Amino acid sequence: xxxxxxxxxxxxxxxxxxxxxxxxxxxxxxxxxxxxxxxxxxxxxxxxxxxxxxxxxxxxxxxxxxxxxxxxxxxxxxxxxxxxxxxxxxxxxxxxxxxxxxxxxxxxxxxxxxxxxxxxxxxxxxxxxxxxxxxxxxxxxxxxxxxxxxxxxxxxxxxxxxxxxxxxxxxxxxxxxxxxxxxxxxxxxxxxxxxxxxxxxxxxxxxxxxxxxxxxxxxxxxxxxxxxxxxxxxxxxxxxxxxxxxxxxxxxxxxxxxxxxxxxxxxxxxxxxxxxxxxxxxxxxxxxxxxxxxxxxxxxxxxxxxxxxxxxxxxxxxxxxxxxxxxxxxxxxxxxxxxxxxxxxxxxxxxxxxxxxxxxxxxxxxxxxxxxxxxxxxxxxxxxxxxxxxxxxxxxxxxxxxxxxxxxxxxxxxxxxxxxxxxxxxxxxxxxxxxxxxxxxxxxxxxxxxxxxxxxxxxxxxxxxxxxxxxxxxxxxxxxxxxxxxxxxxxxxxxxxxxxxxxxxxxxxxxxxxxxxxxxxxxxxxxxxxxxxxxxxxxxxxxxxxxxxxxxxxxxxxxxxxxxxxxxxxxxxxxxxxxxxxxxxxxxxxxxxxxxxxxxxxxxxxxxxxxxxxxxxxxxx
Numbered sequence: 001x002x003x004x005x006x007x008x009x010x011x012x013x014x015x016x017x018x019x020x021x022x023x024x025x026x027x028x029x030x031x032x033x034x035x036x037x038x039x040x041x042x043x044x045x046x047x048x049x050x051x052x053x054x055x056x057x058x059x060x061x062x063x064x065x066x067x068x069x070x071x072x073x074x075x076x077x078x079x080x081x082x083x084x085x086x087x088x089x090x091x092x093x094x095x096x097x098x099x100x101x102x103x104x105x106x107x108x109x110x111x112x113x114x115x116x117x118x119x120x121x122x123x124x125x126x127x128x129x130x131x132x133x134x135x136x137x138x139x140x141x142x143x144x145x146x147x148x149x150x151x152x153x154x155x156x157x158x159x160x161x162x163x164x165x166x167x168x169x170x171x172x173x174x175x176x177x178x179x180x181x182x183x184x185x186x187x188x189x190x191x192x193x194x195x196x197x198x199x200x201x202x203x204x205x206x207x208x209x210x211x212x213x214x215x216x217x218x219x220x221x222x223x224x225x226x227x228x229x230x231x232x233x234x235x236x237x238x239x240x241x242x243x244x245x246x247x248x249x250x251x252x253x254x255x256x257x258x259x260x261x262x263x264x265x266x267x268x269x270x271x272x273x274x275x276x277x278x279x280x281x282x283x284x285x286x287x288x289x290x291x292x293x294x295x296x297x298x299x300x301x302x303x304x305x306x307x308x309x310x311x312x313x314x315x316x317x318x319x320x321x322x323x324x325x326x327x328x329x330x331x332x333x334x335x336x337x338x339x340x341x342x343x344x345x346x347x348x349x350x351x352x353x354x355x356x357x358x359x360x361x362x363x364x365x366x367x368x369x370x371x372x373x374x375x376x377x378x379x380x381x382x383x384x385x386x387x388x389x390x391x392x393x394x395x396x397x398x399x400x401x402x403x404x405x406x407x408x409x410x411x412x413x414x415x416x417x418x419x420x421x422x423x424x425x426x427x428x429x430x431x432x433x434x435x436x437x438x439x440x441x442x443x444x445x446x447x448x449x450x451x452x453x454x455x456x457x458x459x460x461x462x463x464x465x466x467x468x469x470x471x472x473x474x475x476x477x478x479x480x481x482x483x484x485x486x487x488x489x490x491x492x493x494x495x496x497x498x499x500x501x502x503x504x505x506x507x508x509x510x511x512x513x514x515x516x517x518x519x520x521x522x523x524x525x526x527x528x529x530x531x532x533x534x535x536x537x538x539x540x541x542x543x544x545x546x547x548x549x550x551x552x553x554x555x556x557x558x559x560x561x562x563x564x565x566x567x568x569x570x571x572x573x574x575x576x577x578x579x580x581x582x583x584x585x586x587x588x589x590x591x592x593x594x595x596x597x598x599x600x601x602x603x604x605x606x607x608x609x610x611x612x613x614x615x616x617x618x619x620x621x
Contacts, residue, residue, distance in 0.1 A: 025052070027059050034064050039073055046079035050086040054527045055493055057090035066094055074107035081110065085117025090527035092121040099132035111136070112147045119151035122529055134160040142172035149178040158190040165197070168205045177218030180209050184222025187229060199231035210237040216244070220252035224259045232263045239267035242289050243274055243282050247317050247329045250285040254333075258292030268297055275303045281314030283307060284339040288332045291343030291377075301349040307340035308355055331366040338370035345377025353382045360388055365397035372400060376407035386413040393419045398428035405431060409438025414445040421452050429461040436464065440471025450479040457485060465489065466500035473504035483511035487518055495528040502531065506538030513547035 025048045033045045049056045049065055056062070068080035081102060084091045095118060102114035118125065118133060136148035137160065145167065152160055164186070167179035186193040187202075209219035220241060223230045241253035257264050267289075274286035287304050290297045314334045320326040331338040341359055344352045356378070359371035375382050375389055389411070392404040405423055408416040416438075423435035436456050439446045446453075453475065456468035469486050472479050486508070489501035505512040505519060512519075516539065523535035542548050 025049075027061070030061070031064060034068065039076055042068070042071075042076050043079045046076070046083045049083040050079070053086045054088050054090060054495060056083065057087040057527045058493065062087055062091050062094070066091075066097075069094075069098070069102065074105075074110050077102075077105070077107070078110045078113040081113040081117050085113070085120040088120055088527065089122055089124075089529050091117075092124065095121055095125050095129045099129040103132050103136060108141050108144060111139075112144055115144070115147035115151045119147075119154035122154060123156040125155050125157075130155060130157050130159060133157070134163060137163050137167065142170070142175050145170070145172070145175045146178040149175070149182045153182040153185045156186070156189055158186055158193045161186060161193045161196055165205075168209075173212070173214035176209060177215045180205065180215065180222045181218050181225070184225040188225045188227060194229065199226075199229060202226075203231045203233045206231065206234050207237060210234065210241065213246075216241060217246075217249050217252050220249065220256045223256040224252070227259045228262065230256075230260045230263065232260075232266070235260075235264055235266045236270065239270040239274075239289075242271065242285050243277065243279075245316075247281060247285075247314070247333055250281070251288075251329065251333055254285060254289040254292045257289050258294070261293045261296045264293045264296060267293070268300060271297070272300055272303055275300070275307065279314075280310075280312035280336060281316055281333065283310065283312070284314060284333050284336045287336060287339035287343045291332075291339070291346040294346050295348050298347050298349065301344060301347050301352070304340050304343045304347070305349075305352055305355070307336040308359075310336035310340070312336055331370060335364075335366060335370075337362075337364075337367050341367070341370040341374040342377065345374035348378070348381070350378065350381045353378055353385060356382070357385055357388050360392055365395070365400055368392065368395065368397070369400045369403045372403035372407045376403070376410040379410050380412060383411045383413050386411055386416050390416050390419045393423060398426070398431055401426065402428065402430040402434045405434035405438045409434070409441035412442060412445075414442060417442065417446055417449065421449055424452060424456060429459070429464055432456065432459065432461070433464045433467050436471045437467045440467070440474040443474050444476035447475045447478045450475050450482070453479075454482055454485065457489065462492070462494040462497050465492075466494075466497045469497070469500045469504040473507040477509070480508045480511040483508040483515060487515045490518055490522060495526075495531050498522065498526065498528070498531045499534040502534040502538045506534075506541040509542075510547050512538070513542045516542065516548055 025045075030045055030048065033041055037045065046065065046068065049061055052059075056065070062084065065080055065083050068076060069084065071077045071080060081098065084094055084098070098114050098118060103111055105111050105114070115133060115136060118129060130152075133148055133151050133155070134157070136144055137152075139145055139148070149164065149167065152164065161183070164179055164183050167175050168183070170176050170179065183193075183197065183202075187197055188194075206219050206222065209215040220238065223234065223238065235257075238253050238256050242250055242257075244250050244253065257267060271286050271290055274282055275290070277283050277286065284307075287307055290300050290304055312335075314329075317326065317329055321328055328334075332342055333339070337359070341356060345356070356371045356374045359367055359374075362368050362371070372389065372392060375385070386408065389404055389407055393401055393408075395401050395404065401423065405420060408420060420435045420438050423431050426432050426435070436453055439449060439453060450472060453468055453472045457465055457472070459465050459468065466489075469489055472482055472486065483505060486501050486504050489497050492498055492501075502519060502522060505515060519535050519538050519542075523532050523539065526532050526535065539548070
């Protein structure tokens with residue numbers, strides 16, 4: 001409102017209450033609503049809980065929400081089950097109750113919500129739950145069978161492979177599509193299922209499903225999952241799908257060819273033909289497919305280069321964008337020039353680097369962005385052109401600036417560091433994110449900028465903070481003293497920030513090992529599966545390097561902890577040491593029966609049960 005007001009006018013009142021974004025809510029008000037409100041408000045509140053996802057479990061909302069799963073109104077019941085499912089693994093203790101009671105609910109909407117919830121709880125469900133979901137594969141309702149298939153895929157259940165294969169001939173196209181996607185996923189992750197369905201056993205069902213427009217996209221998705229396990233006999237049908245009239249199917253076909261590039265030799269003649277198609281969308285898709293295959297398709301580099309002068313644009317999706325609000329396809333599927341630039345970079349066709357340089361000044365921001373992306377794909381072979389790419393850091397379009405940052409990181413040119421550091425203050429968060437990631441890619445070449453990267457740990461955007469933590473850990477030993485500050489991110493509500501913090505700590509040697517207990521707590525108790533896996537990987541990395549043999553101050557004895565810091569060591573580099581001291585004191589206080597009252601911004605203040613500071617020195621907090 002202030003920005004909209006004239007300079008000589010002051011606003012006298014706020015324009016209404018603060019508008020909360022999806023997933024944000026007042027917990028106390030929400031609990032009152034769940035306990036007292038009628039159907040309409042209950043459903044809205046439960047949808048808010050579902051939008052918050054795993055954060056709802058951290059706010060201890062699972063129990064009050066679970067009580068509403070038995071609500072007599074089917075809409076409230078389904079909303080409650082969906083909210084429980086959105087909490088993921090943290091709500092898995094309700095899995096058996098959902099399987100035993102709600103999968104038998106008379107209302108099909110509630111049963112579908114129950115299947116979706118069980119799927120979101122992920123692998124590790126009991127045999128009882130998996131069996132109950134498997135029984136739903138024989139339900140009369142095709143939507144329920146589809147939901148059961150998706151749930152089994154999410155559970156990584158390999159015990160119902162035969163039942164899943166039987167549904168490949170189901171009367172419902174939606175069920176057949178879900179069945180092939182599920183089977184492809186299970187074959188890709190389970191050696192047991194792979195032994196039952198080797199590539200030759202999948203040729204016939206995949207070929208039949210690729211021939212049916214209603215199931216073609218699902219078959220392509222299955223081939224993406226299979227990767228190098230995909231049957232080579234299907235390559236021709238996938239290449240034909242690049243010429244499909246549906247842009248989404250063309251995109252899926254490109255992804256599928258990129259999933260098994262070593263088996264795509266048979267597709268090259270067909271793609272060569274499609275590069276000269278009269279349909280602009282098909283020409284763009286063909287070039288994108290060639291790029292997805294990569295160096296194995298280098299023989300088509302000349303044909304792809306011909307599209308650099310193609311000014312066409314596919315507008316076939318414009319009607320659905322305007323009428324149905326569909327998203328616009330990526331530039332590589334609409335503009336042959338963009339597709340050609342990206343493909344030449346992925347092919348590694350170094351003779352066309354100059355063409356990418358020329359495209360940096362194209363009037364279209366999408367072409368300039370594609371040119372930057374091509375530089376990133378060319379990598380070190382285009383390093384001599386870093387100055388031309390650095391000039392694009394001042395482009396008017398923020399997506400171009402962001403992609404230029406990414407490309408400079410891939411080039412690995414230390415000469416670009418000054419420009420990248422300046423982009424840490426860009427107004428567009430995507431530019432800051434790619435800039436700090438690029439600095440991290442440069443590793444120890446950028447160690448002198450560790451303090452600049454450290455500042456982004458306080459960025460208002462979670463993804464930027466996450467990227468800054470990872471980048472900081474890649475700058476070498478000089479950045480390791482920041483481990484304590486990075487560990488502070490473990491308390492954030494954003495799961496990606498916690499995951500990135502753990503990834504970073506796993507690279508920070510003895511300084512990361514000093515925080516092994518905090519990492520272990522995340523491995524055991526975090527609600528997010530990706531965070532738990534990152535904690536496990538961090539402990540494995542630190543253990544493999546021998547850093548977990550010592551604990552606490554002993555792990556940091558080489559850094560001067562426990563000694564008076566010199567003038568050159570004071571300041572921000574001391575934060576890591578200071579945080580380690582705080583953690584050591586925290587353990588002593590907790591073990592002695594004292595407890596933590598409040599944390600300050602830069603450390604912690606420990607207060608015993610009587611309200612007094614303990615006499616133990618707490619490292620100057």
